[in-house]
Amino acid sequence: MGNYKIGTLSRRTGVHIETIRYYERIGLTPEPPRINGRFRTYDAQDAARLNFIRRCRELGFSLDEIRVLQKLAHGGEASCAEAGKTARHQLTAINQKIRDLKRMAKTLRMLTQDCVCDEEPAPSCPMLESLMSG
Template identity: 50%
Template sequence: MSATYSIGTLGRLSGVNIETIRYYERVELLPAPVRGENGYRRYDADAVERLAFVRRGRELGFSVDEIRTLLKLADHPEHPCADADEMVVEHLADIDGKIRDLKRMRKALRELALCHSETAAHCRLVQALASKSID
């Protein structure tokens, strides 16, 4: 008989907290586990691997739906990789856009920082937030 794990042990082995494990079960990224005689969830080594896969995908910023697609590819290694490649290209474009936005925000905040005003009436940040646009 292969080893099974409690939800707490699964969390420690995979690096995912218990509430997140339950969420992944609800959204069907992780199959419903078998239940022991006491009604507690029992997970096998496949669940540990699958959950670690999901965690790594989330760390890379993939959505739940994207991870669902990637899990289908992982479950069927004979399928072509084109869908994953397309997903990565789209994800990279999204990340590049976010980086551009963050750089713009950093530039705007640097221009507003350290105004040395003694009162809020002359604070550059307060004035910028009150204006119609921030460049």
């Protein structure tokens, strides 16, 4: 794969153009060389880096966590255990979010069971009354 412009990189990786530029601004990806000082040029390594970041984002990792994972993936003194620790931390956070979402769904299910949703004025809606009473 040769050099290509940002639009092609975006299509190949599924990462929006503005997101690519943002990652460059914050230093998550290196600023690429430019053709005639104007157009950014990218290669397969840039695409691989963006695919890595996209997959990490899909798993819920923060940009700071992705920065750590990138450093681990590209050498350094840390061991594989450090990457595992980061992943386990993320798994714990996801499991907590799942518990929170289940609790929220249960509450909404109970609220909507009380709601008959007929043509009465909204202030007399049992669901709204329940929300207002805490």
